Amino acid sequence: MPAVVDRISPVPVLAAGGICDARGVRAAVALGACGVWVGTRFLVAEQAGTHPRYRERLRAATAEDAVHTGVFRDGWPDAPHRALRNTTLTRWEDAGRPGPGARPGEGEVVAEHASFGPVRRYADLVPVVGHVGDVEGMAMYAGQGVGLIGTTAEPAASIVHELSRGCAG
Incomplete structure (x- = not known):
């Protein structure tokens, strides 16, 4: 700095x-x-407007849970970020971190929202109130300070x- x-x-x-x-x-x-x-x-x-499950995950997380990754790159190519480990991140890592077009489950709809429509795996969208489905498979961004946010x-x-x-x- x-x-x-x-x-x-x-x-x-x-x-x-x-x-x-x-x-x-x-x-x-x-x-x-x-x-x-x-x-x-x-x-x-x-x-x-954070989805309740995302809030729970944030409140339970530690700094080590905020993984530096490029997995949720649809819309943000070449922009690494921190996100909480979830099913999408784990599947991607287990497959050797392949690029777009070769990622496991790519194109699957993991969640939907009445106003915003379907959310496909690897989209750079966070779960908000109203999302239904596998919100755990969506991008759950979190910085290294996540362990300091408290539980209330x-x-x-x-x-x-x-x-x-x-x-x-």
Whole structure:
């Protein structure tokens, strides 16, 4: 972080990755970031449309459960990401991590949504309220800070308030 900040100053730098609480915000600011990007923690906010099973998986996960992978690449080619291990990821790894066109179960419909339609295995779509079927087979993105999100539902405003404590002197 300090090297990036020094290299591109005066351009503002946002820190991202593994930041889920005020400690992470304080650390990022101490290293020169002017702000942070928080993703995973907001997936469990009360207002988030996250599917209940996805929420359960997020709340039970540890940092080690967020696997760096390129498995859910439909729509995001060449963009590795972190996701919770699930049936799709395991089948893909067991098959030797083949590319599109050779992935096991490719094209199978794993879930459906009344408004959004079918979800095919390997799609880069996350389970939201209303998805039915094998939501476990869908992309369940999660960052390395997943183990810090806690087990209780909070409103987004409370999460923002807690994170902002990291900016207080």
